[in-house]
Amino acid sequence: MRPDGLRVLVVGASSAIATETARAYAERGARLVVTARTPERGEAVAADLRVRGAAEVRALTLDVTDHAGGTAVIDQAWTAFGGFDVALLAAGVLPDQLRCEADGAAAVAALDVNLVGIVALLTPLANRFGAAGRGCIAVIGSVAGDRGRQSNYVYGAAKGGLDRFLQGLRNRLHRSGVAVVTLKPGFVDTPMTSAMDQGPLFVSARRAGRAVYRAIERRRDVAYVPWFWRPIMLVVRAIPERVFKRLRL
Amino acid sequence: MRAYRSWGRYPEATPAAVVPVVWRSDPPPLERARGPLLAYACGRSYGDSCLNDGGVLLDVRRLDRLISFDGERGLLCCEAGVTLAQILDLVVPRGWFLPVVPGTRWVSVGGAIANDIHGKNHHRAGTFGAHVTRLELLRSSGERITCTPADPIFQSTVGGLGLTGVILWAEIALKRVPGAGIAMERIRFPDLNGFLELAAEDARFEYTVAWVDCLARGRRLGRGVYLRGDHAPLERTAPSPLEAQRLRVPMDAPGGLVNAFTMRLFNEAYYRAGLRARRRATVPYAPFFFPLDAVGEWTRLYGPKGFVQYQCVVPDTPNGEAIRTVFDRIAGSGEAASLAVLKRFGDLGSPGWLSFPRPGLTLAVDFPFRGASTLRLLDELDAVVAAAGGAVYPAKDARMSPASFRAFFPAAERLETQRDPRFSSSFWRRVRAA
Ligand SMILES: Cc1cc2nc3c(=O)[nH]c(=O)nc-3n(C[C@H](O)[C@H](O)[C@H](O)COP(=O)(O)OP(=O)(O)OC[C@H]3O[C@@H](n4cnc5c(N)ncnc54)[C@H](O)[C@@H]3O)c2cc1C
Numbered sequence A: 001m002r003p004d005g006l007r008v009l010v011v012g013a014s015s016a017i018a019t020e021t022a023r024a025y026a027e028r029g030a031r032l033v034v035t036a037r038t039p040e041r042g043e044a045v046a047a048d049l050r051v052r053g054a055a056e057v058r059a060l061t062l063d064v065t066d067h068a069g070g071t072a073v074i075d076q077a078w079t080a081f082g083g084f085d086v087a088l089l090a091a092g093v094l095p096d097q098l099r100c101e102a103d104g105a106a107a108v109a110a111l112d113v114n115l116v117g118i119v120a121l122l123t124p125l126a127n128r129f130g131a132a133g134r135g136c137i138a139v140i141g142s143v144a145g146d147r148g149r150q151s152n153y154v155y156g157a158a159k160g161g162l163d164r165f166l167q168g169l170r171n172r173l174h175r176s177g178v179a180v181v182t183l184k185p186g187f188v189d190t191p192m193t194s195a196m197d198q199g200p201l202f203v204s205a206r207r208a209g210r211a212v213y214r215a216i217e218r219r220r221d222v223a224y225v226p227w228f229w230r231p232i233m234l235v236v237r238a239i240p241e242r243v244f245k246r247l248r249l
Numbered sequence B: 001m002r003a004y005r006s007w008g009r010y011p012e013a014t015p016a017a018v019v020p021v022v023w024r025s026d027p028p029p030l031e032r033a034r035g036p037l038l039a040y041a042c043g044r045s046y047g048d049s050c051l052n053d054g055g056v057l058l059d060v061r062r063l064d065r066l067i068s069f070d071g072e073r074g075l076l077c078c079e080a081g082v083t084l085a086q087i088l089d090l091v092v093p094r095g096w097f098l099p100v101v102p103g104t105r106w107v108s109v110g111g112a113i114a115n116d117i118h119g120k121n122h123h124r125a126g127t128f129g130a131h132v133t134r135l136e137l138l139r140s141s142g143e144r145i146t147c148t149p150a151d152p153i154f155q156s157t158v159g160g161l162g163l164t165g166v167i168l169w170a171e172i173a174l175k176r177v178p179g180a181g182i183a184m185e186r187i188r189f190p191d192l193n194g195f196l197e198l199a200a201e202d203a204r205f206e207y208t209v210a211w212v213d214c215l216a217r218g219r220r221l222g223r224g225v226y227l228r229g230d231h232a233p234l235e236r237t238a239p240s241p242l243e244a245q246r247l248r249v250p251m252d253a254p255g256g257l258v259n260a261f262t263m264r265l266f267n268e269a270y271y272r273a274g275l276r277a278r279r280r281a282t283v284p285y286a287p288f289f290f291p292l293d294a295v296g297e298w299t300r301l302y303g304p305k306g307f308v309q310y311q312c313v314v315p316d317t318p319n320g321e322a323i324r325t326v327f328d329r330i331a332g333s334g335e336a337a338s339l340a341v342l343k344r345f346g347d348l349g350s351p352g353w354l355s356f357p358r359p360g361l362t363l364a365v366d367f368p369f370r371g372a373s374t375l376r377l378l379d380e381l382d383a384v385v386a387a388a389g390g391a392v393y394p395a396k397d398a399r400m401s402p403a404s405f406r407a408f409f410p411a412a413e414r415l416e417t418q419r420d421p422r423f424s425s426s427f428w429r430r431v432r433a434a
């Protein structure tokens, strides 16, 4: 509970996973700026983090599809705290794949949040972190980005695009001392998945959020959440396309 | 979708839909909801009071945010899905403790209020609801009501079995403690008189409870082990595990491992455990209060048919006649009664119209569910309890008759005046059937 002065920015802090990660930072006395699409949700998370021991929490409103507005909020947060040690981007949506197949606009809307919206924020963040010459940018991708599957390739395309973008960014920022962490959760029990049948591979948001925290603290390049998705995805990626295309996945 | 069962895994009930309640600022999520509504939290109720067969369960576990903590006065405000485990992890290192805790830390604040739960300190602290200073209720109409102990809607929500709407958050008055330990004493007693003598000393201790071997008869009837203790300094204790299950019982025991024979062995072993008749020690609070939390899903030992818990309270009589009769009937029935928990409730009034605790002796005992014979025994026990002017605990009940319920809880009619017209439960429909 000793304030350690760490400054943390969480975009999409109303996410169940991100809330748990933010709690881990709050418990060690960090200072946080949390953003959410709706002010009530941001405030609810901020109050929780304060009670758990955060030295200071500010809640700001940010919709990732509003690129100019988002950049302005990042600027505002950066100025308020004089920079950050960690930025975690968690905002995302799981679109209805069948709707995306029927309606191109739905697919584009999903890409807008999950890929374009995040990239729009990563660009100013990368420049600010790069200039500071330290810190860590962490982004929640997904195992779905590792391979396109018929059941969710629109979502997968966005997360896969993010994966590539972050690879390049990691390479670019490495020399300036900034770490880029790509997080790839598997199935996590959150509002995003509440309508799904929850099989044995599901883990709680609490467990996933704490795993995200540890991956950031260890400055991992790519972390599967939890770890057991690494071997699973290794196998999934290794299947030749000519076999893969016949599978019902 | 997750499993929506009660702790006893009996009876089974299938909701037509499950709708998560995630944000306290949101309107009631009722666009798609047909049929009666009921909040579901940690599912630590045993019978069907947290079930809603054919209706809509509102899963409130995501309402898990803390709102404020006044470290000077010990006032904690939090959302209703916050578990007691989370609260203890937060407040014990700061020198505070929950005013009342049940036998597991994996219950929510909302569930603790809706059943107005009691703990080992009932004789000093009364029920959980007695320490709630404010709460907010969301009604199906979208109306939000913030209420305090003087309001009828508060008194009907405490112990109200979830029927007055969704509790969004509550403010709880905590108590100061010297540390994370419990200075406890474990005393063996040979029979029910031994229990009654020890219970007469309860006022000197914050926490008291006894484990009784229900299968012992004759001279040994009512023998057991008395536990009593007070908060004590202790440096650090381990925080709760992230989730409820740790060592899991991996699958249903085929046919159930619990029968009258294994239970008799277990009860005997527990009674004999520790060579000395009296032992003192300072232990971390968790194993003192929550011994069963160390094993996840232990209820699976009972096998796929599940089990029922029976908890009653009967008014004090000089010689404990009613409770003697209850023990006699259990031991004579051939049902595989587990170790029973026996405690004397104090005479502090309960704040809820339908709160269960009242002065007298309370007994809780598990039975593997074996169908008609189990049900027959419990009906007999109901008759004994009713004749003595006692009551049976709805949070543990899967089978009491409408007539028994009316006898135990005459205030049920009054609760109807405050019930949210769209809320109901499997339990409520069962005990209110004509
Ligand atoms: C091992 C064990 C030991 C126990 N020991 C004790 C004990 O010592 N003393 C005791 O009194 N009880 C004890 N219990 C019972 C338990 O404390 C109660 O059943 C408690 O109400 C369970 O809370 P829950 O969060 O699991 O709620 P659930 O079981 O999910 O629901 C219980 C009731 O609360 C309502 N509810 C839940 N959340 C809300 C909300 N947000 N708004 C409105 N209504 C809501 C539900 O509709 C339902 O009627 C024990 C249970 C177990 C498994």
Ligand SMILES: NC(=O)c1ccc[n+]([C@@H]2O[C@H](COP(=O)([O-])OP(=O)(O)OC[C@H]3O[C@@H](n4cnc5c(N)ncnc54)[C@H](OP(=O)(O)O)[C@@H]3O)[C@@H](O)[C@H]2O)c1
Pocket (backbone or CB within 6 Å): A012, A013, A014, A015, A016, A017, A018, A036, A037, A038, A041, A062, A063, A064, A065, A090, A091, A092, A093, A094, A113, A117, A140, A141, A142, A143, A184, A185, A186, A187, A188, A189, A190, A191, A192, A193
């Ligand atoms: N759950 C899983 O199984 C799983 C698996 C792999 C990856 N992920 C990823 O993990 C991240 C967190 O998701 P979660 O599981 O924690 O689900 P969640 O609780 O539903 O969180 C999703 C978050 O994204 C926010 N969001 C959506 N659109 C936004 C927008 N336009 N602008 C700003 N914020 C927006 C939501 O805000 P509102 O509260 O305002 O809606 C919400 O906070 C997501 O990126 C998701 O893709 C999840």
